[in-house]
Amino acid sequence: MSLVENIKKIKDRVEKLSLNIYGKSKEIKIVAVSKYASTEEILCASRNGVSTFGESRVQDLIKKQIEIEDKLEWHLIGSLQTNKVKDIIDKVELIHSLDRLSLAKEINKRAKSKNIIVPCLIQVNISEESSKSGIPKEELMDFIYELEGYNHIKVSGLMAIGPNTKDVKEIRNCFREMKMQYDYIISKEIEHIEMKILSMGMSNDYDIAIEEGANMIRVGSAIFK
Numbered sequence: 001m002s003l004v005e006n007i008k009k010i011k012d013r014v015e016k017l018s019l020n021i022y023g024k025s026k027e028i029k030i031v032a033v034s035k036y037a038s039t040e041e042i043l044c045a046s047r048n049g050v051s052t053f054g055e056s057r058v059q060d061l062i063k064k065q066i067e068i069e070d071k072l073e074w075h076l077i078g079s080l081q082t083n084k085v086k087d088i089i090d091k092v093e094l095i096h097s098l099d100r101l102s103l104a105k106e107i108n109k110r111a112k113s114k115n116i117i118v119p120c121l122i123q124v125n126i127s128e129e130s131s132k133s134g135i136p137k138e139e140l141m142d143f144i145y146e147l148e149g150y151n152h153i154k155v156s157g158l159m160a161i162g163p164n165t166k167d168v169k170e171i172r173n174c175f176r177e178m179k180m181q182y183d184y185i186i187s188k189e190i191e192h193i194e195m196k197i198l199s200m201g202m203s204n205d206y207d208i209a210i211e212e213g214a215n216m217i218r219v220g221s222a223i224f225k
């Protein structure tokens with residue numbers, strides 16, 4: 001299938017899922033993960049209905065942004081090294097991978113010096129796989145309270161990567177657990193936290209993620225294969 005067909009198929013599927021679940025079309029944002037895509041493919045996608053692109057690596061994101069003159073929305077979805085923060089901070093609409101206090105400190109410091117506020121999602125290691133980054137679920141609430149006073153970071157939601165398994169039930173349980181955490185944080189009405197984005201689901205599991213409450217999905221290979 002072509003890129004354009006892939007996009008159409010995913011959009012139709014997302015629309016259908018959202019109608020099934022919510023009884024109406026709800027905005028579920030598709031982040032096109034372009035880490036394996038060329039600039040031509042990104043441009044083609046942007047002209048065919050996706051406007052937001054996610055990159056895992058800081059260097060790749062910056063390179064593609066320079067090569068592509070069109071104004072697109074860029075998200076950093078991969079783990080962020082503290083020493084790269086200064087390069088990326090004013091180039092992205094959203095960072096999906098805030099997962100430790102040292103990173104929060106650096107983002108806050110650099111954002112302050114540029115007089116900007118940087119929207120971030122807290123990445124949670126919901127599958128508890130040691131290979132994955134993200135803050136352990138048990139530490140999430142403490143981390144959230146520790147972020148008070150980081151006035152140049154706007155926590156806008158949570159991000160998770162599903163477990164690396166074909167077991168649908170296990171995947172579903174992880175996403176369900178994330179939604180519970182998300183709702184719990186909302187119920188706490190914490191002043192410095194704005195929970196509006198739940199970023200979970202990739203090419204192989206975005207339908208499960210949407211069924212469990214994701215309102216942002218990150219789809220790479222199903223678009224750019």
Ligand SMILES: *Cc1c(COP(=O)(O)O)cnc(C)c1O
Nearest residue numbers: 033056077202203218219220221
């Ligand atoms: C690569 C990547 C994706 C997209 O994965 P696909 O399986 O290609 O859809 C989503 N999120 C993160 C954090 C990634 O690194």
